[in-house]
Amino acid sequence: MNLFRKFVFSSIVSAVVIAAIYFYAFNYQFGAPIEASYDVKNWIEFKEEMARRVEGPRVLLVGDSNVLFGMDSSRVEGLVGIPVINMGLHGGLPLDRILNVALETARSGDVVVLPLVWNYYINDYSDPEDWMIDQIIAWDREYFDGLSMFRKLQYAKAISAENIYRNIIIKFNSEAVIKLNPLRRQISKEEMMTVYNEKSTSNPYFLYSYINFNGRGDMRNTCGVLVPVTSATYSIKDKLNDKSVGLLVNVVKVLRAxxxxxxxxxxxxxxxxxxxxxxxxxFLAKTWKQLGDHGLPLAGSPTDFFFPKQSFFNTPFHLNCESNGDRADRLGKLLLSVMPAAGEKLSAASSKN
Structure with a gap:
């Protein structure tokens, strides 16, 4: 073997070894108790469990934290005549992660309502965000495993070697880290439900936690104005994001099927x-029209849920408890107006259960 061939062979071997080491290191970091929003895992499991317990047709309110806050699902249920479950989650979750909840939870006869904030339509859901990367590493590998190879490579590329090293060190010292940070310990669904049953009814204060949910998945104890809000944080773009709208169109087709x-x-x-x-x-008019042009099923108008500043709890996306009833009434009437035939059919089916 001449010198050149030796060089090529050794280069290939070195590249393979380096790739293998990186692959091992990358996979080892999953489950590291790094700083992350661990309770969101409990949110998802809690809401899926509450939905599972309801027999027959249901209305599933799916979306970000603007759905989680400022909702009275029982009141909506009283208007539409079938059980309503609030599946609202964290606004940092990408669109596909939120829609996965609808795909995994919805069954024939259900109604899925998507009151998503506009950012989900105008931003590219596939762009890796630092917050979501931390959730994937800490507790949501299942989401990562379900991604396409291209998306996995996008996330892998977005994690620096420095952060991979940090995650590995933290995982290697998991026991000590969790001892210092007990909220980073992942709990089973059974333990989560036990804690909820023990603590939820005795908690009179606002907590950004699943133990602050009621049995329908609504966030409780959100009265008054905790933090003054401003609309200056609302984004405006001229065009919808093709990838995000394309994903939404496909998910709607799957759900309808x-x-x-x-x-x-x-x-x-x-x-x-x-x-x-x-x-x-x-911006609202263009966005609403473009969504309709893609064949998406729109309900009402883009200004149906405008509320004064004093109706917001702590962000420009979270209504306070004083506005729950108003929003629930608007939503219930809206649903009845867009699905009268479906509403009658579902109500009849519900009454048989």
């Missing part, structure tokens, strides 16, 4: 000078 009715509703928004101004109103 399962016998699930799907409707897209507007999110809650601050009613003020900015949102009533021409630029924002133009």
């Amino acid at each position: 399962k016998g699930v009715a799907v409707f897209i509703a507007a999110p809650v928004q601050i009613d003020d000078e900015f949102t009533r101004g021409e630029p924002y109103q133009s």
Whole structure:
């Protein structure tokens, strides 16, 4: 073997060894008790369990934290006549992670309502975000494993060697880290439900935790204005993101094929000078029209859930408890207006159970 061939062979062997070491290191880091929002795992499991316990047709309110907060699902249920479950989750979750909940939970006869904030339509859901990367490493490997190879490579590329090393060290010292940070310990669904049954009814204060959910999945103890809000954080873009809308179109098709009715509703928004101004109103009109042009099932108008500033609890996406009833009434009436025939059929089916 001449010198050149030796060089090529050794280079290939070195590359393979380095790749193998990186692959091992990358996979080893999963489950490391790094700083992350571990309770979101409990949110997902709790809401899926609450939905599972309901027999017959259900209305599933699926989305981000604008769905989680400021909702009275029981009141909506009283209007539409079938059980309503609040499946609202964390606004940091990407669109496909949120829609996965609908795909995994919805069954024939259900109605899925998607009151997503506008960012989900105008931003690329496939762009890795630092917050979500931490969740994947800490507790959501199942989501990562379900991604396409291309998406996996996107996430792998987004994690620096420095962070991989940090994660490995933390995982190697998991026992000590969890001892210092007990909230980083992942608990089973059984333990989670036991803790909920023991603590949920005795908690009178706001907690960003599943033990602060009621039995329908609504966030409780959110009265008053905890933090003054502003609409200045609302994003405006001229065009929808093709990838995100394409994903949504495909998911709607899959749900409909399962016998699930799907409707897209507007999110809650601050009613003020900015949102009533021409630029924002133009953005809403264009966004709503573009969603409709893609054949997505729209319910109502993009301004259906405008509320004054004093109706918001701690962010411009979270209504307070004083506004729960108003929003529930608007949503219930909206659903009845867009699915009268479906509503009668579902109510009849529900009454038989």
